[in-house]
Amino acid sequence: MTRAAYSHETAETRMVSIIDYGAGNLTSVARALRHIGVTCRITDQHKEILSSERVIFPGVGAAGKAMEVIRRKNLDGVIHEVIAQKKPFLGICLGAQVILGRSEEDNTACLNIIPGTARRFPDRGIKVPHMGWSDMSVVRSHPLLKGVNGRAQFYFIHSYYPAPEQKEDIIATTDYGGAFACIIGRDNVVATQFHLEKSGRHGLKILKNFCDWDGRV
Amino acid sequence: MLSKRIIICLDVREGKTTKGVKFKGNIDIGDPVAMAGEYYRQGVDELVFYDITASSDKRDIIIDVVEEVAKNIFIPFSVGGGIRCLDDMHRVLDAGAEKISINTAAVQNPDLIYSGARTFGSQCIVLGMDVKKVNKTPAMPSGYEIYVNGGRTPVGIDAVEWAKKALDLGAGEICLNSIDADGTNAGYDLVLTSLISRAVSIPVIASGGAGTPEHLKDVFRTSDAGAALIASMVHYGHYTVAQIKKCLSKEGIPVREFI
Numbered sequence: 001m002t003r004a005a006y007s008h009e010t011a012e013t014r015m016v017s018i019i020d021y022g023a024g025n026l027t028s029v030a031r032a033l034r035h036i037g038v039t040c041r042i043t044d045q046h047k048e049i050l051s052s053e054r055v056i057f058p059g060v061g062a063a064g065k066a067m068e069v070i071r072r073k074n075l076d077g078v079i080h081e082v083i084a085q086k087k088p089f090l091g092i093c094l095g096a097q098v099i100l101g102r103s104e105e106d107n108t109a110c111l112n113i114i115p116g117t118a119r120r121f122p123d124r125g126i127k128v129p130h131m132g133w134s135d136m137s138v139v140r141s142h143p144l145l146k147g148v149n150g151r152a153q154f155y156f157i158h159s160y161y162p163a164p165e166q167k168e169d170i171i172a173t174t175d176y177g178g179a180f181a182c183i184i185g186r187d188n189v190v191a192t193q194f195h196l197e198k199s200g201r202h203g204l205k206i207l208k209n210f211c212d213w214d215g216r217v
Numbered sequence: 218m219l220s221k222r223i224i225i226c227l228d229v230r231e232g233k234t235t236k237g238v239k240f241k242g243n244i245d246i247g248d249p250v251a252m253a254g255e256y257y258r259q260g261v262d263e264l265v266f267y268d269i270t271a272s273s274d275k276r277d278i279i280i281d282v283v284e285e286v287a288k289n290i291f292i293p294f295s296v297g298g299g300i301r302c303l304d305d306m307h308r309v310l311d312a313g314a315e316k317i318s319i320n321t322a323a324v325q326n327p328d329l330i331y332s333g334a335r336t337f338g339s340q341c342i343v344l345g346m347d348v349k350k351v352n353k354t355p356a357m358p359s360g361y362e363i364y365v366n367g368g369r370t371p372v373g374i375d376a377v378e379w380a381k382k383a384l385d386l387g388a389g390e391i392c393l394n395s396i397d398a399d400g401t402n403a404g405y406d407l408v409l410t411s412l413i414s415r416a417v418s419i420p421v422i423a424s425g426g427a428g429t430p431e432h433l434k435d436v437f438r439t440s441d442a443g444a445a446l447i448a449s450m451v452h453y454g455h456y457t458v459a460q461i462k463k464c465l466s467k468e469g470i471p472v473r474e475f476i
Contacts, residue, residue, distance in 0.1 A: 024337055024341070027311065028287070028313060031287055035288075035289070060340060127418055127419060129339070129340055129389060130219065132220060132262070132420070132443060133219070133473040134218060134219050152476065153220060153473045155293060158340070176219060198291060198292055198315065201291075203291060
């Protein structure tokens with residue numbers, strides 16, 4: 001094998017795939033990855049997703065529309081397969097909601113990777129969407145949070161929040177009219193409700209930790 | 218806990234940052250990309266770019282500015298000014314902005330709020346409101362009227378009514394600018410900010426008139442505003458973001474510590 005081919009192959013397997021399911025905000029995640037020196041591609045190609053080293057599932061938008069595109073592109077099967085391969089998998093924002101069983105938004109059946117529901121914030125007493133910078137309380141340690149300052153704040157913008165069925169799937173919580181799960185995870189899957197790519201250097205640090213993570217907890 | 222946001226506004230004209238008083242007499246003060254980088258390093262929570270380029274053939278400059286900013290700045294930022302259709306929104310979002318601020322075009326075509334929110338999500342759509350104090354009349358019960366075209370043209374719509382309508386149409390946030398207070402450095406219009414922020418369930422950004430950290434404290438104390446827009450107090454070097462945040466924090470107002 002030539003050196004060039006070898007390095008090409010290395011690049012292929014080191015590659016981070018950002019799943020393209022028609023949601024917004026994918027390029028912001030790609031820019032943040034490039035900034036921290038990580039090679040990535042935005043793709044809906046099954047082969048590319050399955051051959052990458054790790055997968056990011058970001059996005060803003062509505063759950064109903066997102067699931068419709070995911071099913072139309074047959075990405076649901078690919079996502080389940082990549083997770084079964086034990087590859088590190090990161091959901092961001094909408095990605096942290098559609099990995100649950102269902103969403104109250106458009107009453108949508110979702111991917112059911114982590115059992116639970118994406119619930120809407122109550123309309124009374126607080127402004128919805130939850131928009132801006134909030135801190136978090138870590139419930140259990142995780143490689144993603146290595147070296148992250150405990151007082152750091154992160155950028156949120158959402159009207160629905162992840163409510164996993166099992167407490168063990170909650171990694172950190174944030175308070176907004178009551179505590180909700182802002183980081184959830186199980187095995188090689190982890191997801192943040194806040195935008196890592198828009199949370200300044202602490203967000204970039206978590207993104208970097210994800211890219212260094214072997215998927216084991 | 219949710220922090221109160223400090224948002225810096227950069228008025229961009231033909232690729233340069235400018236600042237005016239009461240929407241007039243703009244002077245160039247710097248390169249928006251370099252300024253955005255500096256404010257990011259100072260710990261600002263969010264940035265807004267308003268394209269006030271007069272001639273439409275130079276509009277693409279703002280896309281270049283957005284792309285350059287997006288490469289190096291990892292906090293949210295919005296773009297406003299001259300956005301008239303879904304295509305315009307698409308281009309600005311593709312270039313790297315998180316949110317779009319619409320103002321005149323939303324008054325002329327309220328459906329733009331609805332279709333923008335349907336297409337890109339409510340969180341993307343900020344309604345910019347330019348508001349002027351007027352006499353209270355049955356047609357203008359709040360005593361505040363909406364103006365368009367950079368604050369030049371009254372449109373006969375009550376500010377509170379318009380805010381509620383924008384909420385119903387799917388706006389995710391309101392940037393509330395007082396024309397009377399803009400550029401005066403005499404403080405926000407506290408009555409107006411309180412009125413609008415309590416009338417709608419979406420976040421409101423107070424805008425126009427900030428000259429000292431005290432002014433931000435006053436608006437956060439007296440209203441439900443989630444954010445305060447500032448410009449000249451930082452553009453002219455009177456204060457840094459850290460100084461403003463320290464002052465607010467001392468007063469018990471939650472802000473994002475830059476650590």
